[in-house]
Amino acid sequence: MGTILKDYSYTPAKVKRGYSGKSLYINVSDLSIEQKEITDFMKEKFTGGKGFDLWYLWHAVTPETRWDSPENEIVMSVGPIGGITQYAGTGKTLVCSISPLTDMPIDSNVGGYFGPLLKFSGWDAFELQGKSEKEILIFIDGNNGRIQIEEAEDLPEDAHLLAEELTKKYAENEDDMVNISVVCTGSVAKHAYMGMLNFSFYDPRRKVCRFKQAARGGLGTILHDKKVKALVVKYRGVKPNLNDAADISTINKVGVKYHKEMHDLDHKQNKMRQIxxxxxxxxxxxxxxxxxxxxxxxGDPETVKISPQVFIEEWLTQGLHDGCWYGCTMSCAKCADHFLLTTGPYAGQRVTVDGPEYECAAGLGANLGVFDPQAILEENFYCDTYGIDLISFATCTAFIMECYQRGQITREQMGGLDLRFGNSQAVLELMHLMSRGEGFGKIAGLGIRKLKKVFVEEFGADPQLLQDIGMEVKGLEYSEYAHKESLAQQGGFAMAIKGPQHDEAWLIFMDMVNKQLPTFEDKANALYYFPMFRTWFGLVGLCKLPWNDIVPADNYKTDSPAKVPEHVQNYVDLFNAVTGRNIDKEELIIQSERVYQFQRVFNVRMGKGERKDDYAPYRSLGPVTREEYLSRQELYDKQLRDFQQLDPETMDLDEKIAATRRYREDQYEQLMDAVYRRRGWTENGIPTPERLKEIGMDLPELLEVIEPKL
Amino acid sequence: MIKVNTEDFPWHPGMTVRALLDEKLFTFRHIIVRVNGEFVPEEDYEKQLIQDGDDVLVLHLMAGG
Known part of the structure; x- marks a missing residue:
């Protein structure tokens, strides 16, 4: 296979206190390879992970750079804690690039082995720039200090085949296959803006390549545009202290305590190990x-058909270790083994399906009106192997379905697809069309923001209705939580830096159910703390799930149980024990805020990142249609009385909908004001020089971007 | 009338913590219940009576998603 186009030798840097101190730069236009130093400045200001990614990306691009510009980069980094094996969820890689959906930086976190093996091969971060003339693959041999760029013609397009072939190719024998990790996309990436990146890890019990995804924002589309078929890393010799931790004893102690919690409490709490x-x-x-x-x-009464119990009892293999990095006792990467496919190019074959995760079951299930576990698993498989971001696909398809059912587009305009809610066969056919770049599949792959334009300009759809029901902000599709009745979560989605993804803040229970955030200031404070806290996981190489998807038995005794203080202390201890530094909980937040504010300024630099970019579609804030109002009429009528002193008995339905909309849109404006104040932003959403100075981020290049906006 | 998470909710004689959770459709398992500030362990939900005028806090511990 493949002619070797470049053969590069290097001396792998040994990891010291969590950092190798080196980053790898490859330009696939001219096949140049460079090593860069990770400076003390970078560690101080950006910590690692997403911080390193954004710093490199900032220097690679200009305000004119678009996703398919040669200078756009895909950057990835695992962070200083990444790769330890004593705690759960320690193999997360953060990937950044300029997104085809948002035209600004996207970040996406992903499990699998690639990031840790890359670090142990000597690289804290990896920049991929340029565009190759031919399809290529890049192989990094971390044991022998060798990087090869090869021609990659005639390899399979789809991820499950490609990863298996490359894993076998680079492994010396079956035992060696766990030492290989492949990053690739799938056949959709050449036709759609929502192509994602699969990160593989070999499962020796099942004897298959498994996948986790850097799904959001079109990263796979960018990889394909660079004509890079795959990145492969090989490192043999993972062991507990490859990070050269300053204090391994503390890491062991914190890890044992946590694993005991998982063992003793998971079955009483969230059952992460089962489902x-x-x-x-x-x-x-x-x-x-x-x-x-x-x-x-x-919600829907039919949800019972796709309940956790159904998946546990009928579909998901139980009792196997399902971590996506060594040492993860949360073990939540569940699988449906020997699943028989019934559609598409692999119909009749039995495969292992990674999932479904919540987003899959919610997005490809309920949001499409599909309450059939078998159909959800088949959709799940094809999203993964075709390289489709299933969140964008699900939310985008739900939008198309509603447009169709409301008569905004016709079956003929969709090439005959009967995309009504609940028609899983049509959903699967749309995926297959998308993977081949045919018919309506190619149009649907544009994403909601561009689809709205097509539907209005070419199909004559109602622009206001489409604006109201198209669930995207900044060009990125919403992730899968209904949140009309939580003002804080409306902000949590629409004011998220990269677009409406819940990995910044999930405040629905605190706000809507617990009523812990009664004022705008309370909500704004939560919309400061949670994003800053959760950003930190992506700086250091951690998964967010072990933070609060299991909690200590005595967590209820603490002052702020939602923050799970004992686990926060674990994180402080782990960071200090790995790096030898001495941060506290407050410094942890500052580490995050430095990167958070940097990313907001980056958005500003790309012509985004202002108030106008933080508005939500009205479907996020309240009832757009009569059916939606009527479904919660009692609640909405009460709110008219209680909040606006209106008498719903004297109003017709349209008047009630209009009054509710005026009120809710005003509430959202007030929330924006409060959040911007709390985050240290101007009324237009621009980080202030004063706030940047307070956190040590008043760097000249940042001030140059924001000063014209003040 | 009682308060549940700061909002009024109808009370009836014999109301236990379990009955309240059922009436509120609070099915999430990962919760903390406090009645007038006092923590109620899960094993007492069936027998712990709620009195008229009590202030009940039912904290759902999910800030994840």
Missing amino acids: GTANTIMIMSQYDLLPTRNFQMG
């Missing part, structure tokens, strides 16, 4: 939070 994140499907439906039929409703 993974999909444990919340029924709960979300019962609390009116499960996005159903394009976020119109928050």
Whole structure:
């Protein structure tokens, strides 16, 4: 296979206190390879992970750079804690680039082995720039200090085949296959803006390559545009202290304490070890939070058909270790083994399906009106192997379905696809069309923001309705939580830096159910703390799930149980024990804020990152249609009386909908004001020089960007 | 009338913590219950009576998603 185009030798840097001190730069236009130093400045200001990614990306691009510009980079880094094996969720890689969906930086976190093996091969971060003329693959041999760039013609397009072939190619024998990790996309990436990156890890019990995804924002589309078929890393010899931790004894102690919690409490709490994140499907439906039929409703009686119990008893293999990095006792990466496919190019084959995670079951299930576990698993498989971001696909398809059912587009305009809610066969056919770049599949792959334009300009759809029901902000599709009744979460989505993804803040229970955030200031404070805290996981190489998807038995005794103080202390201890530094909880937040504010300024530099970019579609804030109002009429009528002193008995339905909209949009404006104040931003959403100075980020290049906006 | 998470909720004689959780459709398992500030362990939900005028806090511990 493949002619070697470049053969590069290097001396792998040994990791010291969590950092190798080197980053790898490859330009695939001219096949140049360079080593860069990780400076003390970078560690101080950006910590690692997403921080390093954004810093390199900033220097690679200009305000004119678009996703397919040669200078755009895909940058990835695992962070200083990444790769330890004594605690759960320590193999997360952060990937950044300029997104085809948002035209600004996207960040996406992903498990799998690639990031840790890359670090142990001597690289804290990896920049991929340029565009190759031919399809190539890049192989990094971390044991022998060798990087090869090869021609990659005639390799399979789809991830499950490609990863298996490359894993076998580079492994010396079956035992060696666990030492290989592949990053690739799938056949959709050449036709759609929502192509994602698969990160593989070999499962020796099942004898298959498994995947986790850097899914959001079109990263796979960018990889394909660079004509890079795959990145492969090989490192043999993972062991507990490859990070050369300053205090291994503390890491062991904290790890043992945590693993005991998992063992003793998980079955009483979230059952992550049985079902993974999909444990919340029924709960979300019962609390009116499960996005159903394009976020119109928050649940459906049919959800019982896709309940956790159904997946546990009928589909998911139980009792196997399912961590996506060594040492993860949360073990939430569940699988349906020997699953028989019934459609598409692999119909009739039995495969292992990684999932479903919550987003999959909610998005490809309820939000499309599909309450069929078998169909969800088949959609799940094809999203993964085709390299589709299933969140963008699900939310985008839900939007298309509603447009169709409301007569905004016709079956003929969709090439004959009968994309009504609940028609899983049509959903699968749309995926197959997308993977081949045919018909309506190619149009659907544009994403909601561009689809709205097509539907209005070419199909004559109503622009206001499409604006109201198209669930995207900044060009990125919403992730899968209904949230009309939580003002804080409306902000948590629409004011998230990269677009409406819940990995910054999930405040629905605190706000809507617990009523812990009664004032704008309370909500703004939560919309400061949680994003700053959760950003930190992406700086250091950690998964967010072990933070609060299991909690200590005595967590209830603490002053702020939602923050799980003991686990926060674990994180402080782990960081200090790995790096030898001495941060506290307050410094942890500052580390995050430095990168958070940097990313906001980066958005400003790319022509985004202002108030105008933080508005939500009205479907996020309240009832767009009569059906939605009527579904919660009692609540909405009460709110007219209590909040606006209006008498709903004297109003017709349209008047009630209009009054509710005026009120809710005003509430959202007030929330924006409060959040901007708390985050140290101007009324227009620009970080102030004073705030940047307070956190040590008044760097000249940042001030140059914001000063014209003040 | 009682308060549940700061909002009024109808009370009836014999109301236990379990009955309240059922009436509120609070099905999430990962919760903390406090009645007038006092923590109620899960094993007492069936027998712990709520009195008229009590202030009940039902904290759902999910800030994840």
